[in-house]
Amino acid sequence: MIKSLSTEDTLENAGLTAVEDFANWARANSLWILAFGTGCGAIELRPLMTARFDANRFGVAGRPTPRQSSVFVIGGYASVKTLKRIIRSYEQMQGPKFVIALGICPVNGGMYFDSYNTINQFDLYIPVDLYITGCMPRPEVLVAGIVELQKKIKQGRCDGANRYIENFDWYKANQKKVIKNWDMPDYNW
Amino acid sequence: MIAEWIGKIGNFTLTLLIVTAYGLFMTAFIERIIAKVQGRIGIPYWQPVLNILKNFFKRTAISHGYMFYLGPVFRIAGGIGTLAFIPVIYGSETFSNFSMAGDLFLVIYFMFFGQLGMALGAGESGHPYSAIGIARGLSQMTAYEVPFALAVISIVIQYDTLSITEIVAAQQGGWENWTVFTNWVATLAAMLAFLGMTGYSPFDIFLAPQEIPIGPPTEFHSAYLSFMSLNRALFGATKLVLFMNLFFGGATGLIELMIKTWLIYMVAIVIGVAFPRFRVDQAIRFFFKIPTLIGIMSIVYAQMMLTS
Amino acid sequence: MLERLQREFGVTDINELKPGLTSLKVASDKTETLIRELRDREGYTHLNFMTVIDYIEDGIFTIVYMLHNYDNKDTLSIHVDIGRDGEDMVSIHHLWAQAWTYQRELREAYGIRFPGSPRLDEDFVLEGWDQIPPMRREFDTKKFSEERFGHREGRSSEEPREHMKVKLYPNRGGDEQ
Numbered sequence: 168m169i170k171s172l173s174t175e176d177t178l179e180n181a182g183l184t185a186v187e188d189f190a191n192w193a194r195a196n197s198l199w200i201l202a203f204g205t206g207c208g209a210i211e212l213r214p215l216m217t218a219r220f221d222a223n224r225f226g227v228a229g230r231p232t233p234r235q236s237s238v239f240v241i242g243g244y245a246s247v248k249t250l251k252r253i254i255r256s257y258e259q260m261q262g263p264k265f266v267i268a269l270g271i272c273p274v275n276g277g278m279y280f281d282s283y284n285t286i287n288q289f290d291l292y293i294p295v296d297l298y299i300t301g302c303m304p305r306p307e308v309l310v311a312g313i314v315e316l317q318k319k320i321k322q323g324r325c326d327g328a329n330r331y332i333e334n335f336d337w338y339k340a341n342q343k344k345v346i347k348n349w350d351m352p353d354y355n356w
Numbered sequence: 357m358i359a360e361w362i363g364k365i366g367n368f369t370l371t372l373l374i375v376t377a378y379g380l381f382m383t384a385f386i387e388r389i390i391a392k393v394q395g396r397i398g399i400p401y402w403q404p405v406l407n408i409l410k411n412f413f414k415r416t417a418i419s420h421g422y423m424f425y426l427g428p429v430f431r432i433a434g435g436i437g438t439l440a441f442i443p444v445i446y447g448s449e450t451f452s453n454f455s456m457a458g459d460l461f462l463v464i465y466f467m468f469f470g471q472l473g474m475a476l477g478a479g480e481s482g483h484p485y486s487a488i489g490i491a492r493g494l495s496q497m498t499a500y501e502v503p504f505a506l507a508v509i510s511i512v513i514q515y516d517t518l519s520i521t522e523i524v525a526a527q528q529g530g531w532e533n534w535t536v537f538t539n540w541v542a543t544l545a546a547m548l549a550f551l552g553m554t555g556y557s558p559f560d561i562f563l564a565p566q567e568i569p570i571g572p573p574t575e576f577h578s579a580y581l582s583f584m585s586l587n588r589a590l591f592g593a594t595k596l597v598l599f600m601n602l603f604f605g606g607a608t609g610l611i612e613l614m615i616k617t618w619l620i621y622m623v624a625i626v627i628g629v630a631f632p633r634f635r636v637d638q639a640i641r642f643f644f645k646i647p648t649l650i651g652i653m654s655i656v657y658a659q660m661m662l663t664s
Numbered sequence: 665m666l667e668r669l670q671r672e673f674g675v676t677d678i679n680e681l682k683p684g685l686t687s688l689k690v691a692s693d694k695t696e697t698l699i700r701e702l703r704d705r706e707g708y709t710h711l712n713f714m715t716v717i718d719y720i721e722d723g724i725f726t727i728v729y730m731l732h733n734y735d736n737k738d739t740l741s742i743h744v745d746i747g748r749d750g751e752d753m754v755s756i757h758h759l760w761a762q763a764w765t766y767q768r769e770l771r772e773a774y775g776i777r778f779p780g781s782p783r784l785d786e787d788f789v790l791e792g793w794d795q796i797p798p799m800r801r802e803f804d805t806k807k808f809s810e811e812r813f814g815h816r817e818g819r820s821s822e823e824p825r826e827h828m829k830v831k832l833y834p835n836r837g838g839d840e841q
Contacts, residue, residue, distance in 0.1 A: 275816035347792030
């Protein structure tokens with residue numbers, strides 16, 4: 168099961184570069200965000216979908232189920248309890264999938280750097296494709312971040328999902344070090 | 357004989373492409389109008405196509421058994437099958453598809469077939485929300501099929517034929533011949549049923565994102581979801597063409613087809629944006645009360661017209 | 665009323681912190697009867713909250729109950745001292761049902777048990793917690809965070825006042841008014 172999702176799977180390696188470019192263009196212009204507000208960043212996601220900032224004109228829509236979404240927005244701090252659910256939802260998403268980390272907390276712990284319950288470096292547990300710093304970044308910054316992510320996808324540099332599968336054991340070891348009551352299967356897809 | 361069939365299949369493929377493209381762009385167009393009403397820009401015109409393409413290019417890593425794959429297959433088979441037997445443009449050899457005598461009941465059967473097939477697939481997915489969504493969707497579908505079937509029986513009595521082509525032929529020759537003016541009771545019952553058929557507000561509880569995560573298509577992802585989205589556009593446009601043929605005089609040209617179907621769709625949209633969502637038991641109770649009554653009255657009305 | 669409480673329940677240290685807020689101290693075995701008396705006879709029917717102050721120097725926890733009276737808009741803050749090591753406290757969940765949430769939180773954060781309180785030993789916020797209760801002052805939360813979650817290099821902190829002086833008001837000689 169894990170082997171079948173390796174990097175050899177992309178169209179690029181099959182020699183069809185033009186098709187992969189077209190696929191990346193389609194993926195970039197139709198980003199579906201998982202409607203899971205993990206922390207304080209959720210309060211900036213909601214105005215993003217309303218009339219003033221209108222993420223719909225970029226092709227961004229919210230989906231309630233991880234099976235159908237391709238972007239996971241980590242809004243702000245991730246406590247250990249939420250991290251377990253984030254991991255479970257992230258693994259249920261189908262590749263190619265991208266992670267945007269909002270706020271300074273996923274970078275170095277932010278203002279909760281000395282808390283016993285929030286993690287300090289999010290990159291150890293889930294691969295992140297784009298960081299947007301701030302506490303919280305305003306919706307305009309989020310829109311700029313989405314445009315930046317679209318550019319990165321079109322260049323083909325967003326391979327967080329592949330990195331997760333290649334370094335699966337390292338990520339799992341980090342996750343298990345932090346989440347002590349591991350009562351779910353090792354991978355959730 | 358073979359050449360004739362190949363020609364027909366080629367024409368049908370052309371109709372399929374045109375109707376699908378029309379359905380996709382009409383969805384985007386209506387979304388943009390709603391967005392303008394809400395004071396924002398809205399999605400680009402090609403967004404539904406992009407969504408389908410993006411879903412198609414996603415990988416899939418899960419499997420729920422082969423029944424799960426049959427869900428979108430049955431759904432799109434129902435969509436294509438429904439379109440195959442409806443004459444799209446009256447009087448045109450290219451666009452009359454495979455219409456024949458008695459195709460009205462076949463079309464109604466195919467409309468139900470798609471939803472049942474998806475129920476099979478969604479039930480196999482093992483997600484509890486899919487099962488709840490399917491239970492709600494199917495019970496709502498049973499409820500709105502009643503006034504629709506009664507209205508169809510009424511116009512069958514009125515026109516004394518089961519072939520859609522002949523029903524369209526009987527409505528030619530001036531706008532006062534349309535069914536909406538000769539048998540307005542049946543049209544009213546059918547339009548009320550149409551509100552439920554579109555799966556749009558106020559009868560969209562079975563696939564509303566805030567109620568249960570998307571309902572029946574919860575576990576469907578990547579290529580399966582793109583097939584189902586394609587079917588949603590195709591089937592929506594097909595239903596509009598059917599209603600136009602049965603109740604609004606059919607179309608003799610592509611422009612007339614687009615204008616009439618767009619206007620019929622706007623009726624559903626205008627009512628939809630004004631109303632909040634109904635719960636499923638409220639929706640079923642609604643459909644079994646007034647629209648069924650109007651449907652029964654339409655059969656009486658048609659009989660009276662026949663004997664008078 | 666306060667004199668009657670002093671006489672009957674041995675209430676001490678009555679302070680009026682501000683108009684409408686009075687604090688008093690009571691022994692731990694008289695707490696539940698005092699609170700019941702206040703709720704039933706004196707009109708203090710609203711439990712604002714229940715929390716704990718950790719006096720590690722004196723070796724006690726001080727549980728604080730805040731009760732509010734809607735008739736004369738008065739708030740009473742009741743301080744109860746209990747020991748720091750595993751001493752149980754009487755639960756008041758039968759007086760106000762919402763007290764079980766506070767008692768669960770205190771069990772998880774400080775280790776104070778309230779026998780009889782519903783769902784006391786379930787995980788409240790921390791799942792799979794294997795250290796001492798984290799809000800106790802002997803728990804070094806910064807050290808724990810660095811060990812468990814790591815530390816990202818390149819993190820620096822600024823003192824806000826100095827930063828503003830330098831960055832925003834460089835031309836004013838040390839006076840940011």
